[in-house]
Amino acid sequence: MKKPETLAHEAEQLLADLIPRQAALKPKDRIAIPAQEMPTQDPQIRRTNMQEVALGYSEAQARVEAMRCLQCKSAPCIEGCPVRIQIPRFIQAIAQGKMADAIRMIRENSLLPAVCGRVCPQEVQCQLPCTVGKTLKSVDQAVSIGRLERFVADWERNSGGCQTPEILPETGKRVAVIGSGPASITVAADVRRAGHAVTLYEAFHKPGGVLMYGIPEFRLPKQIVEQEIKALESMGVQIVTNFVVGRTRKLQDLLDKDGFDAAFIGTGAGLPKFMGIDGENLVGVFSANEFLTRSNLMRAFDRERADTPIVNARRVAVLGGGNVAMDAARTAIRLGAEAVHLIYRRTEAEMPARVEEVHHAREEGVQFHMLQNCKRIIGNEHGCVTSMECLRYELGAPDESGRRRPVEIKGSEFTMAVDTVIVAIGNDSNPLIKKTTPAIETNRWGNIIVDPQTGKTSMDRVYAGGDIVLGAATVILAMGEGRRAAAAINRMLAGA
């Protein structure tokens, strides 16, 4: 791993060579430019702090990376982006050093570039079909679109704040947006741009949804989320916190009594799943949601200043293999755990977590246990966790999802001494709207049923999108859903 200064210096030399012949660069010359490595904090140091792991490109690195883009006419990358950012255009602007132009182009389609550049799984979205990656036969060699997006978003913030998008004249129509995660932020921005008044309702004391309570500081600094959300306020979106729709006010009342012309539900998948095994309610067993909410939203990692306590875990088991499991395991490391074990019942190839996150977790000392699962949790006379009984698995025939099904090996039980167990096996959709709004149709998993073209629910003037529709998915898919629903809301309000 090279030091950030070395990477920056190498890029400067390369850039000095490339700039004079920029106009004459042929595709094969561009493909020959080395992919720029992301500078990161040293693993031994970062495991003791909450600061961001990935440090971001230097300006020279960003320009060199941008010059790798072939500016394909067909732009397959745009197809891979759920909000259809004009990727080749903004990358060309970066290559030419026109950073202000680049960020303006991104903002036409996304209000959260600093967030998406950090947390999107680009390797399965915009970077998957990249021609450069295809030519070099590795998605890892694709143009680093996410890192470039992040670079210009950070550049904009560091050079004096974000531009406010243009707003059409006021229409007098009012839209309620419920929840303030990525889907809702996208809807609020798109509907507001069309000139409608928007009120965003959030149950927590801070807006941002999973960006605030779920994704840790070391992957996504909260200050960045707060600043990207400020852009909404500067557009005139009213943000109301401490307001839980369904309890503080029923959805039906917002429409019938409070004068909203339409509503969007973006309440996410925030209901933690438990395993239903013995010992799950012992002291020392947490859902990943609880563990991460305490640390991220309540800032319990700052033990001196925060009032919210967090457990002094020594030997930790995290159950699960997604990004949430990685976030929980890496948070536990940073809170001073002696050993963090990640238990997953399939193999690393089936893990839903991003390869980069798995790599970072391993560098920081998380121990991976594949093809194992917890069978029961064992406690002492005080009701505190002391160990787990686990089983070993092998992979059997593929199931309906196409993944090979893990099959338990009879008699393979063994125990593992732990004092903390974090359950990260997924989330279900938040049930509160369903519970308090009988007119909303949901499927058997509690997800809201919508028209896939418009995001319209079974209830008049009510739309939904993001994890409440998809089940637990990604930030950018939620944004894509929000974009489509916002377009349908704008059409409906224009027609009425």
Added chain:
Amino acid sequence: MNRILSKHQLSDDVFQMQIEAPLIARERKPGQFVIVQLNSDFGERIPLTIADANASEGWIRLIFQAVGKTTHNLAELKPGDRIQNLLGPLGTPTHIERFGTVVCVGGGIGVAPLHPIAKGMKEAGNRVIIILGARNRQLLILEPEMRAIADELIICTDDGSYGQKALVTAPLKTLCEQSPRPDLVVAIGPPIMMKFCSETTRPFGVKTFVSLNTIMIDGTGMCGGCRVTVGGETRFVCVDGPEFDGHLVDFDNMIKRLGAYRPHEAKAHEQCHLELARRTQESKP
């Protein structure tokens, strides 16, 4: 919003506040609670039951005991001050209907959440018998309010300084032994009291509701910090409760979970006392 309209000290550590909260006052029903947070950046979120509310005047009443850092800091606030974050109403409202004879048992600070439920039960046409318990006479709260509702009021103190010298389970048992038996018991107080009330009524088959006071963070069902075992299943107190059938609750597990952060709480409490002492010292001439 969230402006403190009035504040009264009910006993040594127990305070009553009337808070301007029109949206919560409009929607709240007996049995529901709020989450209070004094500081958005580093403050913790604590659950407090809504003891009373007035929708037309737009206020709610909270009654709380200063037991740790956050409740001590809350008690330091004065009329005119604002509470930074107040979320609610939360939880599933109490199921109120005409049951017949309802015995409402309140222990200590639990009398505060019991009050709106007893009032609701009375308004629904029930005969309401109220048993109030406290360690001593000074710690007894809301006696006049409860007396105004009750068809019969029984008071117990641990030290015999007022009413019967007994635990609340003694008169509860007597009532269960009478014929006809009560149709419903609602018991709210310290977990150990709710446990023993449930054990008292169990042999008589008298349905007993308890209102659980577990550790909470969000209060909206997204973390499971408040989970309890009820009838062998995991339930979330903040959305499925706070009321459950006392005969099905695993109180022993719940009590152990309540103690999970005791060392953290003790440290915060001690620092808070030092801070309060320092401030008192500074304010002296």
